[in-house]
Structures are given as C-alpha cells and as structure tokens.
Amino acid sequence: MDNAxxxxxxxxxxxxxxxEHEHVALPQHRHHFExxxxxxxxxxxxxxLFLLTEIMFFGGLFFAYLLYRxxxxxxxxxxxxxxxxxxxxxxxxxxxxxxxxxALAVWAAEVQKKSLLVIFLVLTTxxxxxxxxxxxxxxxxxxxxxxxxxxxxxxxxxINPPVNPKTGKLTEKPLAxxxxxxxxxxxxxxxxxxxMHAFHMILGIGLLFWLTWRANRGEFSAGYVAPIENFGLxxxxxxxxxxxxxxxLYLINRHPGY
Amino acid sequence: xxxxxxxxxxxxxxRTATIPxxxxxxxxxxxxxxxxxxxxxxxxxxxxxxxTFFFFIGGAFAGLIRLELLTPQPDLVASDTYNKFFSMHxxxxxxxxxxxxxxxxxxxxxxxxxxxxxxxxxxxxNLLSWYLYWIGGLFTMAALVLGGVDTGxxxxxxxxxxxxxxxxxxxxxxxxxxxxxxxxxxxNFIVTLHRMRAPGMxxxxxxLFCWSNYAASILMVLGTPVLAITLVLVALExxxxxxxFDPTKGGDPLLFQHLFWFYSHPAVYIMILPGMGVIxxxxxTFSRKRxxxxxxxxFSSVAIxxxxxxxxxxxxxxxxxSNYSALVFSLLTMLVAVPSxxxxxxxxxxxxxxxxxxxxxxxxxxxxxxxxxxxxxxxxFLGALGMDIHLTxxxxxxxxxxxxxxxxxxxxxxAGIHFWWPKMTGRMYPESLxxxxxxTTFIGFNLTFLPQFIxxxxxxxxxxxxxxxxxxxLNVLSTAGATVLGVGYMLPLLYxxxxxxxxxxxxxxxxxxxxxxxxxxxPPLTENFIETPVVxxxxxxxxxxxxKTAQEVTxxx
Numbered sequence: 001m002d003n004a005x006x007x008x009x010x011x012x013x014x015x016x017x018x019x020e021h022e023h024v025a026l027p028q029h030r031h032h033f034e035x036x037x038x039x040x041x042x043x044x045x046x047x048x049l050f051l052l053t054e055i056m057f058f059g060g061l062f063f064a065y066l067l068y069r070x071x072x073x074x075x076x077x078x079x080x081x082x083x084x085x086x087x088x089x090x091x092x093x094x095x096x097x098x099x100x101x102x103a104l105a106v107w108a109a110e111v112q113k114k115s116l117l118v119i120f121l122v123l124t125t126x127x128x129x130x131x132x133x134x135x136x137x138x139x140x141x142x143x144x145x146x147x148x149x150x151x152x153x154x155x156x157x158x159i160n161p162p163v164n165p166k167t168g169k170l171t172e173k174p175l176a177x178x179x180x181x182x183x184x185x186x187x188x189x190x191x192x193x194x195x196m197h198a199f200h201m202i203l204g205i206g207l208l209f210w211l212t213w214r215a216n217r218g219e220f221s222a223g224y225v226a227p228i229e230n231f232g233l234x235x236x237x238x239x240x241x242x243x244x245x246x247x248x249l250y251l252i253n254r255h256p257g258y
Numbered sequence: 259x260x261x262x263x264x265x266x267x268x269x270x271x272x273r274t275a276t277i278p279x280x281x282x283x284x285x286x287x288x289x290x291x292x293x294x295x296x297x298x299x300x301x302x303x304x305x306x307x308x309x310t311f312f313f314f315i316g317g318a319f320a321g322l323i324r325l326e327l328l329t330p331q332p333d334l335v336a337s338d339t340y341n342k343f344f345s346m347h348x349x350x351x352x353x354x355x356x357x358x359x360x361x362x363x364x365x366x367x368x369x370x371x372x373x374x375x376x377x378x379x380x381x382x383x384n385l386l387s388w389y390l391y392w393i394g395g396l397f398t399m400a401a402l403v404l405g406g407v408d409t410g411x412x413x414x415x416x417x418x419x420x421x422x423x424x425x426x427x428x429x430x431x432x433x434x435x436x437x438x439x440x441x442x443x444x445x446n447f448i449v450t451l452h453r454m455r456a457p458g459m460x461x462x463x464x465x466l467f468c469w470s471n472y473a474a475s476i477l478m479v480l481g482t483p484v485l486a487i488t489l490v491l492v493a494l495e496x497x498x499x500x501x502x503f504d505p506t507k508g509g510d511p512l513l514f515q516h517l518f519w520f521y522s523h524p525a526v527y528i529m530i531l532p533g534m535g536v537i538x539x540x541x542x543t544f545s546r547k548r549x550x551x552x553x554x555x556x557f558s559s560v561a562i563x564x565x566x567x568x569x570x571x572x573x574x575x576x577x578x579x580s581n582y583s584a585l586v587f588s589l590l591t592m593l594v595a596v597p598s599x600x601x602x603x604x605x606x607x608x609x610x611x612x613x614x615x616x617x618x619x620x621x622x623x624x625x626x627x628x629x630x631x632x633x634x635x636x637x638x639f640l641g642a643l644g645m646d647i648h649l650t651x652x653x654x655x656x657x658x659x660x661x662x663x664x665x666x667x668x669x670x671x672x673a674g675i676h677f678w679w680p681k682m683t684g685r686m687y688p689e690s691l692x693x694x695x696x697x698t699t700f701i702g703f704n705l706t707f708l709p710q711f712i713x714x715x716x717x718x719x720x721x722x723x724x725x726x727x728x729x730x731x732l733n734v735l736s737t738a739g740a741t742v743l744g745v746g747y748m749l750p751l752l753y754x755x756x757x758x759x760x761x762x763x764x765x766x767x768x769x770x771x772x773x774x775x776x777x778x779x780x781p782p783l784t785e786n787f788i789e790t791p792v793v794x795x796x797x798x799x800x801x802x803x804x805x806k807t808a809q810e811v812t813x814x815x
Contacts (some may be wrong), residue, residue, distance in 0.1 A: 005675045029383075030774075031376065031377075031379035031785070032370075032375065032376035032378075032381065032454075032785075033454075034790065038453060039754075041453055042379040042380075042449050042450075042453040042454070044379060045448075045449050045452060045453060046379060046383075046445060046446075046449045049445045049448055049449065049479055050445060052479060052480065053441050053445070053479050053480070053482070054483070055309055056479075056481070056483040056484055057483035057484070057487050058487075059483075059484065059485045060483075060487035060488060060491075060517050060520075061487060063516075063517070064491075064502065064513060065515060065516075067510075068510075074506060075508075100521050149498075149499075149500045149507075150498045150499050150500060151499060176470075177761075180595060181506075181507060181508050182508035184501050184507050184508055185501060185502065185507070185508040187508060188500045188501055188502050191500075192491070192494070192500075192502075212420070
C-alpha cells in the first residue's frame with residue numbers, strides 16, 4: 001500500500017484549457033468528460049446496458065411463451081397454423097433489409113458522407129414502415145377471424161375445423177373444448193410479443209425521423225456519430241427480437257392439414 | 259487543522275469559517291436553475307426533498323394502520339378502507355421511498371465525487387429519472403385520491419385483475435413509470451463507475467459505498483424490466499381480459515407470482531445493498547480503520563446481487579410450487595445469508611480494536627447492525643420450509659421485513675444523511691438532539707416490531723383490521739412504539755431544517771474521513787474538482803490522511 005501524498009496530475013491545467021478549446025470546436029463534447037473518447041465509450045456502454053434491460057423486458061414474455069407452450073402444445077400448434085408464413089417471411093426479409101440499410105447508414109456516418117447517410121436513414125424508415133404495414137394487415141385478419149383475445153374471442157373453429165373443399169379432409173386437428181380455450185393464450189402471446197415489438201419499431205421510426213432531420217442539417221458529418229451508432233444498436237436489437245419471434249410464433253411445429 | 263490528530267471534531271476548528279462563496283447550491287439562482295439542472299448534486303437534493311415528502315405520506319398511512327390496530331374491534335375504519343391504507347403504505351414506501359432512497363440521494367450526490375469525476379455519465383438521463391419518479395409518484399397519488407387501491411403492494415392476481423374495483427391500473431402505471439426512473443439511475447451508475455473513474459482509482463480502491471451501489475444497480479437494470487412487463491400484463495388483463503393470468507382462459511395466476519417476485523425479491527437487495535455501503539463508510543470512519551476484509555465485503559455485495567436472482571420462489575412456498583423446487587429454493591435462500599454474514603462479521607472485525615467514537619451516524623450504524631442482524635436471522639426461519647408454512651402471511655413476516663428494510667435500510671439512510679449532511683450543506687446539526695433522535699428511533703423501532711414477531715408466531719395474520727382480544731396487549735405495545743418511532747423521524751426533519759440556516763460551519767472534513775468527497779470543499783463546487791485528482795492510495799487509508807499535508811487534492815474555488 002502506497003501512502004504517498006496524492007498528487008495532481010501535471011499538465012492538468014493545460015489539458016483543461018485544451019479541453020476548453022475543444023469544447024468550443026465540438027459542442028458535443030460535454031464538460032464532465034475528460035475526452036471525446038470517454039464520452040463515446042460511455043454512450044455506447046450505456047446503450048448496451050439499456051439493450052440488456054430490453055432483453056429482460058422481452059424476457060418476461062419469452063418466459064411465459066416457454067411455459068404455456070409446454071402446457072398447451074396442441075393448442076399452440078393449431079394456433080400457429082393460423083399465422084401466414086408468406087406474410088411473416090416477407091416481413092422478415094423487409095426487416096432484415098431495413099437493418100442492412102441501418103448498418104450502411106452507420107457506415108456512411110463514419111466515413112462522413114452526409115447525403116448517403118440521409119438516403120440510408122430514409123430507406124431504413126421506409127422499410128420499417130412497410131413492416132408495420134404488413135403487420136397491420138395481419139392484425140386486421142385476426143380481427144376478422146375473432147382471434148383477438150378477450151370477450152370476442154371465438155374458439156369454435158378450433159373445435160370444429162372447416163373441411164378443405166379440395167381434399168375433403170379437415171384443415172386442422174380438432175381440439176377438445178378445454179384445449180381449444182388455450183388457443184387464446186397463444187393469441188394473447190402473439191399479440192403481446194409482436195405488439196411490444198411493433199411498439200419498439202414505432203418508437204424507432206420516430207427517432208429515425210429525428211435523426212434524419214439532424215443528419216440533413218449536417219450534425220453527424222464531422223466525426224460525431226455516437227447517436228447514429230447507438231440508434232443502429234437499438235434498431236438491430238429490434239431486428240433480432242423479430243428473428244426470434246418469427247420462428248417461435250410462425251414456424252416451429254407447423255404441419256400440413258390434418 | 260492538525261492532520262495528524264485522530265480526534266474527531268464535530269465542530270470545525272476554524273470557527274470563524276464561512277460557507278465557500280462559490281458552491282453548487284448558489285452557483286445559479288432561481289427555481290428553474292434547479293428544475294433544469296444537470297448537476298448530480300442538485301438532482302440528489304431534489305430527490306432528497308421528494309423522497310422525504312413521500313416517506314412522510316407513507317408514514318402517515320403506517321400511523322393510521324397502527325391506530326386501527328390499537329383495539330381488536332374494527333372501530334376506526336371499514337375493512338376496505340383499511341386495505342387501502344396498507345396498500346398505499348406498501349406502494350409508497352417500497353417504490354417511492356425504499357428503492358430510490360440511498361441510491362437516488364446519496365448515490366447521486368456521492369458516486370461521481372467518490373471516484374473523482376465531475377458528474378454522472380448522463381446528466382440529462384439523471385434529471386429525466388427524477389421527473390419520471392415524480393410522474394410515477396403523481397400517478398400513485400392519483401390512484402389514492404380517486405379512491406385507492408386495496409391489493410396490497412404486490413398487485414397479486416387474480417385479486418387485482420378480477421375481484422377488485424379499485425384503481426389498480428392507475429397505481430400500476432405509477433409503479434411502471436417509477437421503474438424506469440430506477441432503471442435509468444442504475445444504468446447511469448454502472449456506466450459512471452466503469453468509465454468515469456479518475457486516474458489511479460482502480461476497482462479495489464473504490465469506497466465500498468460505490469461497490470454496493472454498483473451491485474444494487476445491476477439488480478435495478480436486470481430486475482426492473484421484468485416488473486415492468488408484469489405490470490403491463492396486469493393492466494392488459496384488467497382492461498381487456500386477455501387471460502394470461504386467468505385460469506378460465508388458460509392462464510395461470512402463478513405465472514404472475516413468478517414474474518413479480520423475480521423482480522421483487524432482488525428489489526429487497528436493491529433496498530438494502532446501498533444501505534450496507536453507507537454502513538461500511540460510517541463504521542470505517544468512526545473506528546479509524548480500514549474495513550476489515552475489504553475485498554470480501556466488496557464481492558459479497560455482488561454475491562448478494564447474484565444470489566438475489568435465484569431465490570424468488572421462497573415467496574411462493576405455500577402457493578403451489580412443487581416440493582422439489584421448494585426444497586431447492588429453500589436451500590438457495592439460505593445461501594444468501596452467507597454473503598450477508600460476511601459483511602456483518604467484517605464490520606465487527608473492523609470495529610475490533612478500533613478507535614471508536616459514537617457520533618450520530620455511528621449510533622445509527624450500530625442500530626443498523628443490531629436490527630439488520632435480527633431481521634436477517636429471522637429471514638433464515640422464513641427460508642426454512644416448515645417454519646415458513648407456519649409463519650407465512652402472519653405478523654412474523656411483517657416484523658421480519660420491517661427489521662430488514664426499516665431497521666436496515668432506514669437506519670442506514672439516516673446514518674448516511676447525518677454522515678454526509680456537512681458535505682451536502684456545509685453545516686453541522688445539533689449533536690445532542692441528533693443523538694437523541696437516533697436513540698429514540700432505535701427504541702421506538704424495537705417497541706414497534708419486536709411484539710409483532712410474537713404476534714406472528716402466535717398466529718395473527720397480516721392485512722386484517724380486526725383481531726382476537728388476546729392479541730391486544732402486544733398490539734398496543736406496537737402502536738405505542740410506532741408513536742415513539744414517529745417522533746424519532748420527525749426530529750431530524752426539524753433540526754436538519756434548522757441547521758440549514760443556523761448550523762455551525764462544518765469545514766471540509768469534519769469527521770477526518772479519507773474519501774475523496776472529504777478532500778474537497780463543503781458544499782462542493784458544481785464541477786466537484788477543479789483539477790482531476792490522481793488517486794494513489796487505498797480506500798480508508800487513515801495513514802495516508804495523516805501524511806497528507808497542506809497539499810490538498812483540490813482547493814477551495
């Protein structure tokens with residue numbers, strides 16, 4: 001243990017003065033950070049921690065899904081057959097494209113190409129909106145089929161599935177009435193998980209408008225890219241959540257009609 | 259002042275000294291400069307005022323509860339009103355007082371200074387979290403004004419979702435928003451402690467207060483989102499009947515309990531860990547010794563945080579978890595006693611052969627040691643499966659968690675407020691009055707809650723507003739204790755308020771403590787340090803303090 005006297009770092013005064021000058025040149029370097037590097041690291045670290053809280057937030061829903069899927073396997077299989085794979089797959093492709101453009105936007109910001117940055121941010125937004133549009137179509141279909149959990153939920157279709165006119169066979173495995181009730185749990189989870197995901201996308205699109213406006217003013221074209229980078233992390237997180245939701249809700253245990 | 263002297267002076271020897279002309283309190287004037295401040299110290303003061311306000315609201319409900327229980331008959335209020343009383347007491351005290359208490363006030367104020375930084379990493383987020391705290395607090399108050407909530411603070415389904423016509427959604431919205439306040443505070447602390455430490459301030463030179471707040475922050479960041487999603491589900495279940503917790507629709511009420519306690523058990527450690535940090539600082543300062551087993555105390559904070567995530571189901575032993583999982587959770591629960599005991603034993607060894615002086619913070623710290631030990635050991639009773647079945651939902655459990663959280667956290671909070679008051683305000687408080695308050699609180703606390711252990715053991719259930727006449731004597735004792743306790747809480751409010759104007763000038767380091775916060779002026783400058791300090795000594799190094807000559811780390815501005 002060193003008991004020496006606490007010394008102040010030499011040159012601190014000069015450093016402070018230099019920082020003062022830098023402060024004028026780059027208004028984004030806030031006073032309480034020693035260096036721009038420190039500020040950038042803090043922002044990125046904070047973003048990762050925030051995403052960790054988001055994982056825990058969705059984690060509650062994934063936990064519920066895991067539990068109920070084990071208990072009500074048959075109901076979950078039949079319910080997931082109600083979801084449209086083409087629409088889900090199209091949305092997956094659209095969202096991945098959106099994430100791709102976001103990655104390009106981060107690159108454009110880093111190489112300080114303002115017009116490219118704006119273009120890629122707009123493309124990210126357009127694909128994000130397209131995703132939400134398709135999601136709205138899917139939600140509307142559920143509404144028409146009475147698959148929205150709550151008082152209007154209708155399970156009759158799961159007890160007496162319709163006959164496929166071409167093959168003359170039942171389109172689905174009929175469920176016992178008590179198991180058919182459990183389809184509501186699936187649809188609740190479907191709406192809660194995709195709804196929470198869509199909510200994050202809506203927030204993200206709002207932020208994209210704001211970032212595009214700022215990018216257009218040239219704020220990110222001079223080496224200050226932390227907001228773009230951190231938003232990129234957020235947007236990729238939203239992508240990744242969907243990449244779990246799509247297989248869990250749409251794909252696994254699909255089977256051809258009964 | 260002679261730096262070699264180990265005598266602790268309560269009054270500064272520069273009696274003619276004045277408060278530094280320039281400090282964070284008078285740097286800018288006007289209400290708006292406070293409401294839009296980015297200064298962590300001002301935000302801490304904002305929190306301190308807000309938290310005190312809510313503490314007395316929660317305390318008023320406690321008073322009403324104890325008043326009703328003075329007699330066996332339900333003669334003060336009807337049962338549903340009583341239910342609203344204890345629900346509001348719980349919600350306000352847990353979410354608006356205990357969870358934010360030490361981190362949001364003392365943590366906000368001290369963490370940047372202790373590590374030699376100018377501010378927390380995200381000052382705006384810090385201010386936002388104070389606003390979220392108030393918005394959430396107002397929702398909670400709105401629920402109260404509109405007619406109250408009678409679910410208890412746990413919002414347990416199906417009671418909260420199907421059988422009650424009170425303002426559960428409003429209150430849950432309030433708690434949801436306060437949760438984000440807590441998440442942002444935790445996030446800010448973690449980033450600050452990782453990225454903003456001054457040169458030479460290594461992890462193992464951090465004051466233990468920083469370690470314990472770091473551990474609590476991990477819990478805030480990982481646990482609170484789960485509470486948030488759980489409350490969203492409760493609100494949805496109530497508003498549109500989605501059925502996730504409703505057995506008639508295929509849901510399971512137990513799922514609620516799993517999700518709720520996954521946050522709310524770790525939340526107990528969010529409440530107690532920062533308090534343990536305060537105790538480490540206080541005990542070390544007033545026994546003039548480095549905290550014994552510094553590393554063990556530091557790691558035990560993190561261990562408590564980690565174990566805290568694996569014990570939630572002990573809240574559900576009688577609610578339908580399988581025997582095997584009950585067994586495992588019982589065992590895991592007892593494991594938490596190990597890091598807690600490590601702390602207690604290390605504090606005891608710190609005291610051993612120390613030059614102990616009994617200043618007010620130290621009195622509160624001793625109160626903490628006694629009360630938290632009793633609270634912790636009765637926790638072992640409750641962790642044991644068989645005992646738990648007998649004691650669940652009785653006053654034993656009420657006494658247990660009040661010993662841990664009120665006897666532990668509140669004593670630590672008061673110890674901390676008294677310890678750092680000279681730093682925060684630049685002034686001392688009247689010593690004899692503050693000692694009287696500490697003793698009154700301790701006596702009042704024991705008189706309130708020791709009878710409740712017996713009541714619970716005899717089988718008096720919690721949350722009832724009437725009871726058999728044979729329980730009256732103990733209840734009267736408890737209510738009498740609550741009155742004494744109330745006086746004990748009012749006293750600091752009065753004399754600390756008085757000291758703001760009339761207290762003696764404290765000087766930079768009235769306790770002769772070693773932390774960086776004591777090497778700067780009181781109250782500090784807005785930027786804390788004029789020059790970033792370079793740290794080359796361990797925490798609690800009193801020999802270093804002795805050697806420290808006129809060369810101050812930073813000087814008065």
